Amino acid sequence: MLSGTQLSDGMRSVFVELLVHGPLSRAEAARRLDLSPSALTKLTKPLLESGFLLRQPVGDRGALGRPSQPLAVDPSRAALIGIKLTEDELFAVRTDLRAETQSELRRPLASHDVDDIVTCIREVVRELNGPGTAAAVVGISLAGTASGGDPVVPTSPFLGWRNVPLGNLVAEATGIPTVVENDVRALTAAQQWFGAGVGRSSFALVTVGAGLGCGLVIGDRLVRGAGRGTGLVGHMAIHDSGPLCEMGHRGCARAYASSAAIRRAVSGILDRPELTFEACLALAAEGQPAARRIFEDAGRALGQVVATVANITGLELVILSGEAVAMYDVCADAFDAALAAHTHWTSTPVDVVIKPFTFNEWARGAAVIALQHRILGSGA
Amino acid sequence: MLSGTQLSDGMRSVFVELLVHGPLSRAEAARRLDLSPSALTKLTKPLLESGFLLRQPVGDRGALGRPSQPLAVDPSRAALIGIKLTEDELFAVRTDLRAETQSELRRPLASHDVDDIVTCIREVVRELNGPGTAAAVVGISLAGTASGGDPVVPTSPFLGWRNVPLGNLVAEATGIPTVVENDVRALTAAQQWFGAGVGRSSFALVTVGAGLGCGLVIGDRLVRGAGRGTGLVGHMAIHDSGPLCEMGHRGCARAYASSAAIRRAVSGILDRPELTFEACLALAAEGQPAARRIFEDAGRALGQVVATVANITGLELVILSGEAVAMYDVCADAFDAALAAHTHWTSTPVDVVIKPFTFNEWARGAAVIALQHRILGSGA
Missing domain, CATH: 3.30.420.40 (ATPase, nucleotide binding domain)
Known part of the structure; x- marks a missing residue:
């Protein structure tokens, strides 16, 4: 998945449920996912071991008086980078796994030349990553017909591009898996997982x-x-x-x-x-x-x-x-x-x-669509 | 399922694939469903035994010169009844599993009284079934907000109904599981499985x-x-x-x-x-x-x-x-x-x-939506 962990379909469902709706008690998680308590335990074990899930230290006391320990995704376990390209500027954020912004920046685009823009993205990613752990995924959003599973941008009217393999170029330049998506769909994905949706x-x-x-x-x-x-x-x-x-x-x-x-x-x-x-x-x-x-x-x-x-x-x-x-x-x-x-x-x-609009929202959407795509695959 | 056969998710997928796209060679069916040959064999065995699937007797010769036996759903294995209610008339068909019409009839509606209409439907179903095997499912379609999994018709402007539990009433009157659905969605389902869709x-x-x-x-x-x-x-x-x-x-x-x-x-x-x-x-x-x-x-x-x-x-x-x-x-x-x-x-x-329109198309749609619902459940 985000750092090479192999996820079964069941583990993926548990992870997404807790990412979007967590923290949840084990009973609530099992109910929402229609799983038996033992099936849930089996699915959460590798996620707890790899640090993607946490037992929340303080929980309500359960019916038997034992402290329950709600499960939650550790949002700091991996980072995401989202980038929105406009006609003349690039907006970028680095976020945690729940798309909370950790740092952000913007750069003017010197030209619409593909190599120039890939170079600019590489530098932005380097700067956002800093000396720490690299982000697990880069999402890039732009107006046009780009769509999730395909690294190629078929048409981008603002940039004058046709069939530009932007996803592959950025992945090669940064060494980080990269997802390219239409900007409005990316913004919608952020609302779906972490917003009013x-x-x-x-x-x-x-x-x-x-x-x-x-x-x-x-x-x-x-x-x-x-x-x-x-x-x-x-x-x-x-x-x-x-x-x-x-x-x-x-x-x-x-x-x-x-x-x-x-x-x-x-x-x-x-x-x-x-x-x-x-x-x-x-x-x-x-x-x-x-x-x-x-x-x-x-x-x-x-x-x-x-x-x-x-x-x-x-x-x-x-x-x-x-x-x-x-x-x-x-x-x-x-x-x-x-x-x-x-x-x-x-x-x-x-x-x-x-929903009042904030300046970095488009870039945050790009981070979320990349996360969805990494977790759910092309069916994201 | 249609006559009490318990279907696993895998069997259901095989059945639907062959119903909609069949006949298919075993190799093609396995490829489309992303199954190994042995997994496909395991899933098709109970469907063959219960008569829902047939091996087509004459097939093309495979690469090794052995005759292949394409798999297909036996459309005669079960029958469906579809009924469309309009403001003043009822249209009904009995079809096979691939929604081919076997018989059809129409009746004027004497009133919009729910009991009268249920009685009329019971008689129509009896007549269409004749002395043979009863249909496996009844589908009823009408204008309004009816929707698949719910036996209650919330609103039907033409009939002046509000919250009429039509599905349950017809199921009780006929002894056949009954599905109620918006008429346009029912027609769309017929195109999805057996038409241009x-x-x-x-x-x-x-x-x-x-x-x-x-x-x-x-x-x-x-x-x-x-x-x-x-x-x-x-x-x-x-x-x-x-x-x-x-x-x-x-x-x-x-x-x-x-x-x-x-x-x-x-x-x-x-x-x-x-x-x-x-x-x-x-x-x-x-x-x-x-x-x-x-x-x-x-x-x-x-x-x-x-x-x-x-x-x-x-x-x-x-x-x-x-x-x-x-x-x-x-x-x-x-x-x-x-x-x-x-x-x-x-x-x-x-x-x-x-798509040129034929007289019994609405009723045929009702039969297909009932079939979809019976096979796929409320997620149909």
Whole structure:
């Protein structure tokens, strides 16, 4: 597994259950995994011996008055490195096994040349590892059609790449197994194991920022699609007399709700080209009528996107996040109204939780998807 | 299993593989299931002894010149009954294990009273079984939120039911295990095991008729949703200056593409209230300009629905079917254009196959979903 330990399917299930839901008493772990106490003991023994599991020193007293010792994964037993590539920058984190960030850094990308970027990644990995134990796995996430088991990036529009074997190049340069994945799916994996998706069999993560993204977990599995991309909600048709997007679609979701579109619209109508997205949001929050209306239109578009995804897939939960998710504060009513209006009439609006976005979240997602892939294999 | 045989997980996998993909040589079956020849022999032995599997008498000669004997499920080893309930009628089939129809019938529903309908189903089952061996399972499909493992129908808008324990009532009345399922999911199950979905890990079945429906298979599993319904594409917003649907939505998919909406539109513009949907279709096929335009608008709406489903879920294939699917002939160009226009620009339009609809298809779907559920359990 993470450092050469051979895992049976049973050991893998125990490890993942305790990683995601732990600490758990032995009785609770056995119940959740539908195992007898002796089968659980047999499966946990090698994991305890190799240090991946710990007996928590202080536990509640059990029914017979004996101290129970809940089992938990030792998050410090191995480290992960996650890297997010954007058009002009690289964000990286080193985390523990539960994706808690230990250190982080960012680097500008000097070029889109593959060798340059691999060299940059090698140096970043070296710096994050420091003199201590190397991370067990490197995850790299980027926009495009990259997908888990495949070390090749088929297309990356921002970097102008086609069929770049990035996973193999980084693994060779660093000596560490490397997983490459679409960035929104990676972010979704972090929510699945260590975020608002824990305990949910089906949910979507909808992101709003420079573009719109959507990752799906259905039946406890991250949806990877058949090489065609998944969660491509950015250009969903919203209103056929709406604003144009960069691709010439009139009134698509991105034309209403991406941070770039909102900035263009607010700065345009107010004739203030210097306004940033954050400044536009501040104006809307202060009640400037045009800014407010533009954010409300964005909220309506997002509500329709979320309702459409939920109508089709029957999700339990939608997590709304991304760099621009703070916009929700000024458009919640419009969002909720559109969500209700577009939810199929036989159903009720899907639960929505807002997850404030933090700077290193994309890189953390890359670390988690690499961990999932290492533990679960290509079926991750 | 179907007649009390206890199946291990391994036997179940062998049986399903041969049912869906058979006949297969032993070598091919072992390869597909990732089993050693001896493991396969061990798993097939009880299935051969109980008559569920057959050695096909004539096989190709193997590499060593010995005759190979491909393995296949004996489709006559057990029978299935499938029943579709509509607002005013019941359609029923008896099929073999591969869902080939052996006999079929239809009955008007005298009322929506639960006891009356259970009595009607009991008589239909008795008639279809005749004097021979009773079917191993009864599947019942209907519009609404019914779902596989649960014998209770939570809501059925057409029948005006809430929380009716239909599965248990029919099982008691007939003495045969009974499964109740949403009709579109049942139809999708038939495509998954015995139709255009065979060998496809992810696909959708989009139906067009009195309403629009959508069943999803993702990662080889039928998507059941979290009690909220899935594939609810009927009221997807298409054009905000379009016609109204019955629920007051302007320009939703159903307002364009359901057979009722098309009939209303064509008969209205031509001032010929007597026109049936089929007559409207004939007019469009003959080139009547208004009828043609209305069908083209319907095709465009369907193309947008299919593209949106594919963009979100990343499917390999969409199967288009339903009572009104013959409309595709007069609106294929409009459908294809809308599918291309609404497919995300980084992707290519999903493959679409048209499946002509046959009268007993819904009932056959009910038989297959019952079979899946009996074999695979609630995870079907």
